[in-house]
Amino acid sequence: MANVNIAAQLEKTCSKYLAHYAEQEVASLVSFPKQFDYQHVLVIPAFQESVQFIERFIASSLAEQQCLLIVVVNQPDSDFGQQHSQVQVDLERDILALGLMLWQQDNLRLVSLVNSSINPQSNSAVLLVNRYTQPIPAEQGVGLARKIGADLAADLFLRGRIVSPWIHSSDADAHLPDNYFSAHSTENIAVTHLVEAKIAVATCCNFYHHSEQPKIHQANKLYETALRYYVAGLHFAQSPYAYFTIGSILSFDIYAYCQVRGFPKRSAGEDFYLLNKLAKLGTVLYIPEVTIKLDARPSERVPFGTGPAVKSIITLTEQARDYTYYNPKVFIELKTCLLAFDSLWQYRDEPQIWLKFLPTITQQALENIGVLSFITKQQKASKAQFDKQLIVWFDSFKTLKFIHALRELGLNNIPLEQALAKAPF
DSSP states (O other): OHHHHHHHHHHHHHHHHHHHTSOGGGGGGGGOOTTOOBSEEEEEEESSOOTHHHHHHHHSGGGGSOEEEEEEEEEESSHHHHHTHHHHHHHHHHHHTTSEEEEEETTEEEEEOTTOSSOTTOOOEEEEEEEEEEEEOTTTHHHHHHHHHHHHHHHHHHTTSBOSSEEEEOOTTEEOOTTTTGGGSHHHHHHHHGGGGGGEEEEEEEEEEEOSSHHHHHHHHHHHHHHHHHHHHHHHTTOTTOSOOOGGGEEEEHHHHHHTTSOOOOSSOHHHHHHHHHTTTSEEEEEEEEEEEEEOOOOOSSSSSHHHHHHHHHHHHHTTOOOEEOOTHHHHHHHHHHHHGGGTGGGTTOHHHHHHTSOHHHHHHHHHTTHHHHHHHTTTOOHHHHHHHHHHHSOHHHHHHHHHHHHHTTOOOEEHHHHHHHOOO
């Protein structure tokens, strides 16, 4: 009976989210044909992309596993988007040419990929979303594009058109392996991850970048090393927010997605902020047995992230300058801080005494990010409540602010090679 009540509550939460916070495209699904249903759903935003990633999907065994591929063809309402508008027109035309159109409503088109000439065993479809005729506000960027796709996926799940409760989020530059969907089955996650699977709200897959161009390949390899170093540092510090925040390798539970009100509408960092919210509901699992190949390419489509970082690294290399990253000492300080949190509640009336037990730089960093204000607001909380709220407050974003505060106080970035050599993790 308890499980039935929980399921009903989750469904109610999702219905409320879709009714009040979902994007306008969801309303068009009222007429979605009941005879079409799918086992899996995969969401990919596409800006300045060719049809090659769709053809690659069709050629793979994933297309044989009854997947609905939601492709949000979008462009920003800025001059940058208008310069490339023909690319989106061409992509929509080429996707429509790949199969048979089954349904259309407003800016949505459902295209069957069954018995495709590329793969006769294909039994999937593409739900094509046109968000270039009505461009996306530039400041909402890829975050809104992902939200549109994920909102459509959540609505179709509640309508019974999608079976799996996982929304898979990726990008056009990702090569997804054959075990991508099967690794996310309830049975497989339960066997592989045991107790953690009970509270799994999201997953991150393994990954690597590749380019045939040596200069781009090396720059991506360096950036990828930095990403792995950062997550390793968080693990070393025993942070509950130690996971990769890469939109191409992300999957999440539909109920949890609705509980946190979906992707934030941001031009970059939408994956970081979504995971930051999801991690407060449960576990973000790392699935090392699923390895996704990412095409390494510099990009100007987002203000920060892999593409801009790679461009920056290439420039540094050409200028014979080092690529610098976080000093490993920041993770040592982070570990000291997190361990000290265990005793903070008992000093809540005199937090300055608690702070004196910490290194001076950590004291100052915590004060700089507002720890005293947090403590003041939790004066009447029990220890259990206090500790829970402390972890919620000192989340992935606050952890990053703490690290940046340490950097501003003297723990400057150092060449990545030196950081790797000095790190105790």
